[in-house]
Amino acid sequence: MSTYRVRANWTGTPVNGPTVSTFHFDSAGGSAQDASDRVATFLAALDANLSTTLTWTTEPEVDTLNTVTGTLEAVTAVTTATGTGGNADNPLPTSTQGLARWTTGVIVDGRALKGHMFIPGFCENNNTDGAPQAATITGVNTILASFVSGTSPDLVIWSRTHGQQEEVVGSSMWNKWAILRSRRD
Helix, strand or coil, X not given: CEEEEEEXXXXXXXXXXXXXEEEEEECCCCCHHHHHHHHHHHHHHHHXXXXXXXXXXXXXEXXXXXXXXXXXXXXXXXXXXXXXXXXXXCECCCCEEEEEEEEEEEEECCEEEEEEEEECCEEHHHEECCEECHHHHHHHHHHHHHHHHCCCCCEEEEECCCCEEEECCEEEECCCCEECCCCCC
């Protein structure tokens, strides 16, 4: 079994430095380009919520990893995509980000296998009393549901520790802002 690893890089004022989002897809369905295209479609759907000073770009290569060992099996060149936020309001502070939560419904070693993604670049008009506006949450949840329900290849959560991947079956945006203080990839 293998997993595609697709990365998108974020640049611009709301991130203040190199920022990356990593996604995994089941390589049994669809191509590396299909996986990269799914990420681009998802991020483009988020653009209207994000600051105009923020830009994302999918990386020009997709890695294929052995699901069990994590060993790199292949690197595939793909066509990149780029997008820019469409919200001209003042961006929220750099560390304040949206949090997408992914669920699989699978228990591994006594714990739920789930994942998350920090979404940078939200603006003051997405904020009410220090939390995401209800309309922002509803809109992002619709985008997340569309991303999760897409096919070819399936979005998965990959556990390096347990050497397995499971399909994402649910998603939601947290009703509070997440604070990203450090990165680990």
